Amino acid sequence: MIAALAWVGIHVGLAGTGLRGAAVRALGARGFMAGFSLLSVASIVWLVRAYGAAGTTSWWMAPGWLRWGLVVLMLPAFMLVVAAYTQPNPTAIGQKLPADGEPRGIQRITRHPMMCGIALWALIHIAGNGDSASTVFFGAFLATAVLGMPSIDAKLAKRDPAGWQALAARSSVLPFGTILAGRNHLALREIGWLAPLLGLLLWAAVMHFHQRLFGVAPVAMG
DSSP: HHHHHHHHIIIITTTTTTHHHHHHHHEEEEEEEEHHHHHHHHHHHHHHHHHHHHOBOOOOOOHHHHHHHHHHHHHHHEEEEHHHSOOTTSSTTOOOTTOOOOOGGGGOOSSOHHHHHHHHHHHHHHHHHHBBHHHHHHHHHHHHHHHHHHHHHHHHHHOOOHHHHHHHHHHHTTHHHHHHSSSSSHHHHHHTTHHHHHHHHHHHHHHHHHHHHOOOOOOOOO
């Protein structure tokens, strides 16, 4: 739990609050990024090692049908994360908001594709594992993703108030939120084929090698 709190504290408490500005002023932008990167690596190593060594209590056992459903849900999680890196992402650090305020591609579905993908991945693993240690471990990533989205929005609003208002009016945190509300539309041509294909291939590879990599099979095949 301490390792999980440290991870969330670094990524939300340090990177997402006024402490970031103070650290940048003291260390410079490059110094801050270097220090933040080192802290991130150290905290994830600590968290993974703590998870592997922790005792745990089983709270529920996911039935087979649910596990198969969770495997299917992992596919959009992979696609969201891949799309965040393969397409223009105005909510990423250092990127400019669109001049016309119009979100494009995956941003029409959600303006935070990476955070939504991580949140979905974490929820799937919490539901599938059903034990205390896994809930703390994956809950740390879920908390970071959920708390990170409004933090990013606040930075965007401060950096470019007019651009942020235009983007916020046509995009949503909740996937398909503005599309269902009629304030935007799905444009599959803008998303293209690369992100879905890479997401599908990565999903298939991870599902195939999951037991070899992590010691646990996503679903029982026998």
